[in-house]
Amino acid sequence: MSKRFRVLVLSALFVLVSVVGPLWAQEAAAPAATQTEIAAQAAAAPEAPKAAATGTKLEKAIAMAPVGTEAGQIDPAKPIGFLGIPGAPQINPLIALLWAVWVGWIFSTVGAFGGVMAGVGHVTVFGLGAYAKGFKSTAPDLNKTVTDSIRASNQFLVGLSALISSINYGKMGRLVLPLGLALGAGSLLGAWGSATLTAGKVSFSAYQGWFGFFVLALGCYLLWETSPAGQAKKVKAKQAAQAFEAAVKAQRTGGGPAPTGVKILGITFSKVQFTFCGVEFSFNPILPVVGGVVISALAAFLGVGGGFLLVPFLTSITQLPMYLAAGTSALAVLVSMITSILTLMTKGTPVDWVLIGTEMVGVAIGSIVGPHTSKYFSDKLLKRLFIILAFYVGIDYVLKGFFNIRVIEMLFG
Amino acid sequence: METLRNILLMMDPLFIWGFRLFDHPWGGFMAGLAVLSLLCVVTGDFTSHLARRLNRKVYGKYRDEMVLQHNLSVEALKHSDKDAYKAVNRQAHEAFGKYFFSQAGAFTLSIWPLPFAMAWLDIRFGGIPITLPFSVPGVGDSVFYPFFFLPIYIAVRILYGRIMRRFPFYQRILGWSKHGNDTQMVPFMDLLKPSAGESSGKAEGHAQPASEQKGAPRS
Numbered sequence: 001m002s003k004r005f006r007v008l009v010l011s012a013l014f015v016l017v018s019v020v021g022p023l024w025a026q027e028a029a030a031p032a033a034t035q036t037e038i039a040a041q042a043a044a045a046p047e048a049p050k051a052a053a054t055g056t057k058l059e060k061a062i063a064m065a066p067v068g069t070e071a072g073q074i075d076p077a078k079p080i081g082f083l084g085i086p087g088a089p090q091i092n093p094l095i096a097l098l099w100a101v102w103v104g105w106i107f108s109t110v111g112a113f114g115g116v117m118a119g120v121g122h123v124t125v126f127g128l129g130a131y132a133k134g135f136k137s138t139a140p141d142l143n144k145t146v147t148d149s150i151r152a153s154n155q156f157l158v159g160l161s162a163l164i165s166s167i168n169y170g171k172m173g174r175l176v177l178p179l180g181l182a183l184g185a186g187s188l189l190g191a192w193g194s195a196t197l198t199a200g201k202v203s204f205s206a207y208q209g210w211f212g213f214f215v216l217a218l219g220c221y222l223l224w225e226t227s228p229a230g231q232a233k234k235v236k237a238k239q240a241a242q243a244f245e246a247a248v249k250a251q252r253t254g255g256g257p258a259p260t261g262v263k264i265l266g267i268t269f270s271k272v273q274f275t276f277c278g279v280e281f282s283f284n285p286i287l288p289v290v291g292g293v294v295i296s297a298l299a300a301f302l303g304v305g306g307g308f309l310l311v312p313f314l315t316s317i318t319q320l321p322m323y324l325a326a327g328t329s330a331l332a333v334l335v336s337m338i339t340s341i342l343t344l345m346t347k348g349t350p351v352d353w354v355l356i357g358t359e360m361v362g363v364a365i366g367s368i369v370g371p372h373t374s375k376y377f378s379d380k381l382l383k384r385l386f387i388i389l390a391f392y393v394g395i396d397y398v399l400k401g402f403f404n405i406r407v408i409e410m411l412f413g
Numbered sequence: 414m415e416t417l418r419n420i421l422l423m424m425d426p427l428f429i430w431g432f433r434l435f436d437h438p439w440g441g442f443m444a445g446l447a448v449l450s451l452l453c454v455v456t457g458d459f460t461s462h463l464a465r466r467l468n469r470k471v472y473g474k475y476r477d478e479m480v481l482q483h484n485l486s487v488e489a490l491k492h493s494d495k496d497a498y499k500a501v502n503r504q505a506h507e508a509f510g511k512y513f514f515s516q517a518g519a520f521t522l523s524i525w526p527l528p529f530a531m532a533w534l535d536i537r538f539g540g541i542p543i544t545l546p547f548s549v550p551g552v553g554d555s556v557f558y559p560f561f562f563l564p565i566y567i568a569v570r571i572l573y574g575r576i577m578r579r580f581p582f583y584q585r586i587l588g589w590s591k592h593g594n595d596t597q598m599v600p601f602m603d604l605l606k607p608s609a610g611e612s613s614g615k616a617e618g619h620a621q622p623a624s625e626q627k628g629a630p631r632s
Binding site: 079080082090091093096104107108156236237238239240241243244245248276277278279280311315319321322324325352353354355356357358360361363364365366367368370371372 | 414415416417418421464467468471472475479482483485486487488489490491493494495496497498499500501502503504505506509511514515517518519521522524525526527528529531532535601604
């Protein structure tokens with residue numbers, strides 16, 4: 001592990017611990033346990049299973065919800081479901097696994113859309129969205145707590161990618177330290193600010209609306225990519241790359257070896273200009289910080305990964321090579337992911353570990369199957385499929401979240 | 414999900430024995446967490462290597478493409494060809510995306526037991542405050558089980574990797590699940606060396622093989 005990476009990781013950890021230190025700290029009102037209690041608990045025979053994650057916040061939210069058999073009420077006689085709440089949706093482990101296989105398959109074939117599908121699974125397929133929404137007027141705290149749990153669950157799935165790349169690419173010293181620090185600081189601030197300001201305050205409807213808005217934007221981007229203009233740009237880059245590869249193979253690249261090293265041409269608050277091997281590069285140093293804040297705040301709020309936004313952002317503003325962009329952005333995403341998950345959990349957001357574990361296995365299976373099966377589907381066909389999905393999910397979630405209108409009802413009455 | 418929780422409860426004797434290794438409360442608790450972490454790490458490592466072995470052809474293809482495009486982008490910079498650099502870099506990013514997500518699956522298989530361990534710990538220790546012998550600034554003197562479990566899991570994972578690599582049989586497992594050819598990525602730092610210009614003349618037109626990149630880490 002390179003020294004720079006070690007310093008960066010330690011600095012990030014220090015800041016993280018300072019910010020999210022109160023995590024796992026016991027609330028003052030709770031009685032303190034003695035050490036003997038630990039052993040006693042450990043030695044005791046397994047008791048009847050309690051709620052998957054009975055955070056104090058969840059218990060309070062459940063206690064404040066009206067008791068009854070109707071929608072928006074909690075019926076203690078019903079079997080416990082999601083997060084150990086009586087009457088909450090019973091998530092079938094097989095469906096959870098299969099949906100996660102689909103998420104993993106998308107991750108490995110398309111990339112960005114996996115996070116969206118993870119969200120759709122939690123919200124629609126597992127029925128958690130409708131369940132949370134049912135408490136909108138009767139028990140707003142429960143509505144918001146379940147919403148936060150959905151956000152945290154999404155982030156556990158998509159945040160894995162950041163962890164993987166941080167470890168792999170950080171070990172290789174593929175980090176641009178000043179840029180990594182700027183992005184990391186921005187990400188920490190953005191994710192912490194976003195999670196702190198929104199934890200326990202976002203109703204499911206608002207979350208669904210904004211999630212839909214994000215999916216629509218993603219759909220528009222995918223549509224542009226498949227448009228003649230988007231395709232032409234891609235084909236042009238491919239041709240230029242192939243032409244250069246052919247020239248290198250034929251050793252006809254022309255000219256002698258380029259000048260080596262970095263030469264700084266000028267540094268101002270708005271522009272850093274330098275040459276690398278005689279090629280001129282420039283970027284605005286404020287942009288990485290602002291970009292880090294905005295992207296991580298958005299990712300933390302929606303419960304999606306930020307890597308797919310951060311890598312193109314880095315590449316376009318600094319023209320950073322893949323070798324460095326991947327590692328540098330990964331660390332920023334990792335800081336953002338850990339910060340937002342820990343901040344949410346600090347605020348008492350409960351997490352269903354069994355569900356997360358089942359989904360993780362599914363994502364792994366899908367990611368492994370994906371590369372083998374994607375050859376049977378053309379890139380174009382896959383993109384078009386996801387454009388349709390993105391527009392359907394985006395429009396449906398925006399209308400449902402902000403206006404309480406269902407697309408199917410609107411179309412077919 | 415209740416079925417899975419019941420399965421976890423059925424496996425309770427397997428998970429709990431580590432907690433009974435020592436009579437001392439703290440000793441037993443820490444030993445139990447360490448044993449549970451080791452169980453997670455070994456199970457995850459086994460499934461991850463199995464997945465890498467089964468997918469080595471696909472992973473190798475993705476990796477080789479990524480390395481080729483990256484090395485070409487370095488070559489483009491060596492020739493001060495910005496247009497070629499931008500084009501090849503774009504291709505390298507695409508290849509990276511494919512390789513990255515393929516590795517994500519394999520990595521996920523190495524940590525899948527962790528959430529299930531958390532679920533079992535939650536059944537056993539969830540909501541039980543643990544009093545620390547001293548107060549930690551920003552945390553206080555009372556914490557929950559993840560405060561100990563996550564750092565122990567990370568430490569066990571790092572130690573396991575370092576220790577196992579010393580054994581020849583584990584080296585064989587690593588070789589068994591290895592993918593891609595031996596070509597390594599050319600570090601950009603090479604372009605900063607004064608001799609890079611001269612050496613680029615010698616190696617012109619070729620992605621440098623691993624043998625020329627001694628010590629370069631494999632992904």
